[in-house]
Amino acid sequence: MKRVTIGDVATHAGVSTATVSRVINGGVVAEATATRVWDAITSLEYSPNALTKSIFAGRSSTIGVVIRDLSSPFYLDLIRGIDEVAAANDSLVMLANTFRRDDRETAQVRAMDEQRVRGLIVTTGVTADSHTRRMADNGTPCVIVSRIVPGMHSISLNNVRAGELMAAHLAACGRTSVGVVTASRRPSQIERVQGLSARAVTVAETTEDVPDAVDALLGGNDRLDAIVCTSGRLTAAVHSALTGRGIAIPDDIAFLAVDEFPWAEALGVTVIAQPTYDMGRKAAELVIECPDEPVSLVFEPALIARTSCGEVSS
Amino acid sequence: MKRVTIGDVATHAGVSTATVSRVINGGVVAEATATRVWDAITSLEYSPNALTKSIFAGRSSTIGVVIRDLSSPFYLDLIRGIDEVAAANDSLVMLANTFRRDDRETAQVRAMDEQRVRGLIVTTGVTADSHTRRMADNGTPCVIVSRIVPGMHSISLNNVRAGELMAAHLAACGRTSVGVVTASRRPSQIERVQGLSARAVTVAETTEDVPDAVDALLGGNDRLDAIVCTSGRLTAAVHSALTGRGIAIPDDIAFLAVDEFPWAEALGVTVIAQPTYDMGRKAAELVIECPDEPVSLVFEPALIARTSCGEVSS
DNA sequence: TTGAAAGCGCTAACAT
DNA sequence: ATGTTAGCGCTTTCAA
Numbered sequence: 001m002k003r004v005t006i007g008d009v010a011t012h013a014g015v016s017t018a019t020v021s022r023v024i025n026g027g028v029v030a031e032a033t034a035t036r037v038w039d040a041i042t043s044l045e046y047s048p049n050a051l052t053k054s055i056f057a058g059r060s061s062t063i064g065v066v067i068r069d070l071s072s073p074f075y076l077d078l079i080r081g082i083d084e085v086a087a088a089n090d091s092l093v094m095l096a097n098t099f100r101r102d103d104r105e106t107a108q109v110r111a112m113d114e115q116r117v118r119g120l121i122v123t124t125g126v127t128a129d130s131h132t133r134r135m136a137d138n139g140t141p142c143v144i145v146s147r148i149v150p151g152m153h154s155i156s157l158n159n160v161r162a163g164e165l166m167a168a169h170l171a172a173c174g175r176t177s178v179g180v181v182t183a184s185r186r187p188s189q190i191e192r193v194q195g196l197s198a199r200a201v202t203v204a205e206t207t208e209d210v211p212d213a214v215d216a217l218l219g220g221n222d223r224l225d226a227i228v229c230t231s232g233r234l235t236a237a238v239h240s241a242l243t244g245r246g247i248a249i250p251d252d253i254a255f256l257a258v259d260e261f262p263w264a265e266a267l268g269v270t271v272i273a274q275p276t277y278d279m280g281r282k283a284a285e286l287v288i289e290c291p292d293e294p295v296s297l298v299f300e301p302a303l304i305a306r307t308s309c310g311e312v313s314s
Numbered sequence: 315m316k317r318v319t320i321g322d323v324a325t326h327a328g329v330s331t332a333t334v335s336r337v338i339n340g341g342v343v344a345e346a347t348a349t350r351v352w353d354a355i356t357s358l359e360y361s362p363n364a365l366t367k368s369i370f371a372g373r374s375s376t377i378g379v380v381i382r383d384l385s386s387p388f389y390l391d392l393i394r395g396i397d398e399v400a401a402a403n404d405s406l407v408m409l410a411n412t413f414r415r416d417d418r419e420t421a422q423v424r425a426m427d428e429q430r431v432r433g434l435i436v437t438t439g440v441t442a443d444s445h446t447r448r449m450a451d452n453g454t455p456c457v458i459v460s461r462i463v464p465g466m467h468s469i470s471l472n473n474v475r476a477g478e479l480m481a482a483h484l485a486a487c488g489r490t491s492v493g494v495v496t497a498s499r500r501p502s503q504i505e506r507v508q509g510l511s512a513r514a515v516t517v518a519e520t521t522e523d524v525p526d527a528v529d530a531l532l533g534g535n536d537r538l539d540a541i542v543c544t545s546g547r548l549t550a551a552v553h554s555a556l557t558g559r560g561i562a563i564p565d566d567i568a569f570l571a572v573d574e575f576p577w578a579e580a581l582g583v584t585v586i587a588q589p590t591y592d593m594g595r596k597a598a599e600l601v602i603e604c605p606d607e608p609v610s611l612v613f614e615p616a617l618i619a620r621t622s623c624g625e626v627s628s
Numbered sequence: 629t630t631g632a633a634a635g636c637g638c639t640a641a642c643a644t
Numbered sequence: 645a646t647g648t649t650a651g652c653g654c655t656t657t658c659a660a
Contacts, residue, residue, distance in 0.1 A: 003372070003452065005637055016647045021639060030645055045448060050428040051368050052637040055652050058317070060365060062408065062429075070394050073576075080384055083411045087418070092425055094376065095409040097397045104401065111406055114364040115376070134359065138317065236576045243580065262387075262550045263577040266557065319653055330631045335655055344629055366653040369636050 004046045013040035024048060054116065059140070062092045063287055064117035066108045066124055070097045072233040073261045074276055075123070078145065081280020082121060089288050091118060102127040113140070119287030121145060125186065141290040143283045146188050154296045155283045159188050162272045162301040163195020166228055166256055169270070173309040175226035175254050179217040181210065181238050183231030192230040192258065199224065210237035218245070225253060226309065232259025239269070250310035260304060268307035275299050318360045327354035338362060368430065373454070376406045377601055378431035380422045380438055384411045386547040387575045388590055389437070392459065395594020396435060403602050405432060416441040427454070433601030435459060439500065455604040457597045460502050468610045469597045473502050476586045476615040477509020480542055480570055483584070487623040489540035489568050493531040495524065495552050497545030506544040506572065513538065524551035532559070539567060540623065546573025553583070564624035574618060582621035589613050 010017045013036045022029050023037040040046070054060040063086050067075050079095070086093050094117060096108040105128040112120050113131070119141040122132055129149060136142040136152055144154040170178055178198040182189045184205055193201055199222045204213040217224060229238040235257040242249060249255045257264075260273040279299055286295065305311050324331045327350045336343050337351040354360070368374040377400050381389050393409070400407050408431060410422040419442040426434050427445070433455040436446055443463060450456040450466055458468040484492055492512040496503045498519055507515055513536045518527040531538060543552040549571040556563060563569045571578075574587040593613055600609065619625050 003637090006639095007637075017638075018640080018648080019646060022646085025639085028645065033645080047424070047427050047452075049369070049430060049637055050425075051365050051374060051430055052652090053639080054365050055363075055369070055637085055654095056639050058652085070390060070397070076384060076390060079409070080411065083384070083409070084413075087411070087413075092422075092429065093409050095393070095397070095407050097394065097401070099398075099401075108406075110361070111364075113361050115406065116363060116365055138361075236580065240580050261577070263575070263581065266550065266554050267577065267580065317653090320655095321653080331654075332632080332656080333630060336630085339655085342629065347629080363653055366636090367655080369638090369653090370655050372636085 003049075004044045006046070006048070009037065009040045009044055009046050012044055013037045059116040059118055061090060062094045062115065062117050063284060064094045064096070064112035064115065064120040066096045066098060066105065066112065066120070066122040066128070068098050068105070068123045068125065069100050069233060072231075072259075073235075074232050074259050074274065077276035078123075078280035078283075081277040081282075082284040083280075085281050085284035085288065089284075091288075098124065106131050109135070113138075116140075119143070119284075119290070121283045121287060141287045143286045145279065145283055147186075148296055148298075151294050153286050153291070153294055155279050155286070156296070156298055157188065157274050157279075158298050158300050159191035160195040162258065163192045163197075163230075165195075165272060165301055165303045166192075166258075167196050169303055169305065170226050170228070170254065170256065170309060173226075173250075173254060173311055175309065177222050177224045178226045178228060179220070179222075179224040181213050181217065181227065181229045181231075181234060183234055189230055196228065196230075198228070204234055204237075207234060207237040210234055211241050214238060214241040214245070226256065227253055228256040228258075230258050232257070232261065235259065235261065235269075239267070249308050254309040256309055258301075264304070264306065270306045270308045270311065271304050272301045273304050274301060317363075318358045320360070320362070322358055323351065323354045323360050326358055327351045373430040373432055375404060376408045376429065376431050377598060378408045378410070378426035378429065378434045380410045380412060380419065380426060380434070380436040380442070382412050382419070382437050382439065383414050383547060386545075386573075387549075388546050388573050388588065391590035392437075392594035392597075395591040395596075396598040397594075399595050399598035399602065403598075405602075412438065420445050423449070427452075430454075433457070433598075433604070435597045435601060455601045457600045459593065459597055461500075462610055462612075465608050467600050467605070467608055469593050469600070470610070470612055471502065471588050471593075472612050472614050473505035474509040476572065477506045477511075477544075479509075479586060479615055479617045480506075480572075481510050483617055483619065484540050484542070484568065484570065484623060487540075487564075487568060487625055489623065491536050491538045492540045492542060493534070493536075493538040495527050495531065495541065495543045495545075495548060497548055503544055510542065510544075512542070518548055518551075521548060521551040524548055525555050528552060528555040528559070540570065541567055542570040542572075544572050546571070546575065549573065549575065549583075553581070563622050568623040570623055578618070578620065584620045584622045584625065585618050586615045587618050588615060 098104040105124045109128045109131040121143045123145045179200045180198040202213040204210045258272045412418040419438040423442045423445040435457045437459045462468045493514040494512045516527040518524045572586045
C-alpha cells in the first residue's frame, strides 16, 4: 500500500531523483534517459504528489470557492464558469458550502487559507470579510461575488439598475401597484428594492417564510397588481404561494423574478437575468491574473420578457 | 509577503517547532508554554499549512468529486449531501466537472489522485474506470455513483424499478402507447427503458437533439398517448418541445420525467424521484468509513404523482 | 515537559 | 547531461 515515490522511479530507472523531476517538469535530459524514466514511471504507475509540489510553489494550484447557499439557481452557472476557466488553467476547484451559517463561513474561508488555495472566490456575507481580507493581504487573490467591498476584487450586478429595469417593465405593462418579496437585508437585495419604488415590501429569510410574506402582501391596504421576487432562491416558493392561492398570473397579478432558471421559459415567467456564467468566468480569471489594484466589475442585468407580466406582444 | 511558519511561531514563543506542533495537535505541553504559544500564534496570525500536514498523513483531508455534467439537476443535491457530510468531518470538497468529455474525465480523476484526496466520488463514464480502480487499489476509497461496477463501492438507483414504476403509473392513468426520450446508452438509461416496455424510443445526446427526437416520436406510426423522458438533463427541453408544438399536457399526451426538480410542483409534472441528497450523504460516508469489502448500495425510486399524466385524484 | 534531529516527497541550486 | 545537496513546512521519534 506504500505509494510509489519519485525515489522509486529513480532507482528503477537507475538515475537520481533530480533527473526524474527534470523529466517530469521538462528540464534538459538526454533522450535515452528520458525514455528510461518514462518507462519506469509507467511500469510503476507513478503518480506525482501534487501536495508536495505545492509546498515548493508556496501554494496549491486549486481555486477555492465558498458558496453561501448551493441551492440558489444563481450558483450552478457561476460554478460552471469558474470551473471552465480553472480547467483551462490546470486548476481544480475546491468547493465549500456554508449553509447560510456565519460560523461556517469563517471556518470555510479559514480552511481555504490553510489549503493555500491559489485564489479564493467567495459569495459570503460580511462576517467572513476580515478573514478574506487577511488572505488577500497574505498574497492570495480573493474575489468577492455579489457584493462590492472596498479594496478588494469584486464581481457584482448593477442591482439598482435591475430594480429600475423591473419598475420600467412593470410600468410598461400597465402595472402600478407593486409588491415585493425580498430575501434579506443584504446590500444586493436592498439595492434591487431601491430601484423598484414599490408599494409594499416584505422580507422572507427562507422559503418557509414565503407563504406568510405573500399573505402579508396580499392582505395589505393596497390592492397590488404585481408581485416581484428579488431573490432567485425564493422564486419557486413565491410562485407556488401565488398559484396555490388561486391567483392567476398575469391576469390577477403580474409576476416578475430575479435570476433566470431552466423552467422560466416553460412557465412564461419574465425575469431579470444576471450573466452568471460570465461572472463566474471573470471571477476565476481575476484569480488567475491576480491584478495588483483591486478591480470591481459590475455586470449589467437584462430583462427577459415573457408573459407573466401580461406583456403584449409587439 | 513571506508566510508565517511554525518556525516563526516557535521563535516568537521561545520554544522549539516540535512544541508548537504539539500545542496545535494536542500533545502533552505545560499550560504556561501552551499559553505563550497560542499568544504567538494569534499575534502572528499563523495559519497552519494543510498541504504540508497532508504529506505526513500520506493524503489530504479533501474529498474529491468528479461530476460528468454539472447542469443536470441530479447533481446539485448530490453535492449538497456530500458537502454536508464532508463539513461534519472537517473535510472540504474538491469538485471537477468533465463537461461530458471522456478525455477530461480521465484527466480529472488523475488530478484527484495527484491531489491525494482522502476519497473520490465519481459520476463518470466507463472510460475513467481503470484510473479509478487504480486509485482504489492504492488505498483511496472510491465510490461510483449511478453505476454498479464490480469490486468497487457504488451508489445507484434501482433503474429497472424506476422504469416499472413509470409503466405502472402510466397504465393506471389509462395510457397504453408510450414513447420515450432517453439520453444515451449508459446502463442507467438502458435499465430505465427496460422496465418501461415502451412503444417507441429515441435517443437524444444533448438538449439540441431533443426537438428532432420528439419529432421522430410524434411522427412515428403509433399514435402515442404518453411521452417519458428518462434523463433529468433533458426534461426541460422535452417539455418545451412538446408544449412548443401546441401539445396539451396531459390532454393530448401524458408527460412523465425522471428526477425531481424545483418547478415540477408548479408545472404539475409527475416525476420519478431519486433520493439524491441521501445518495450524496451515503457516498461521502462510504468515503469516510472506507469499508474493506466493496459495498454496492441501490436506492429505491419513488413516484411523485401530480397531474401531467392525467391523474385522477382519489 | 521539552528540544534536536531525522524525515515526508519533491524541487532547485550548485557541482561535476 | 546528470548527481549531490540543501531545503520547503511540518511531524515524530528519541534523548535529555
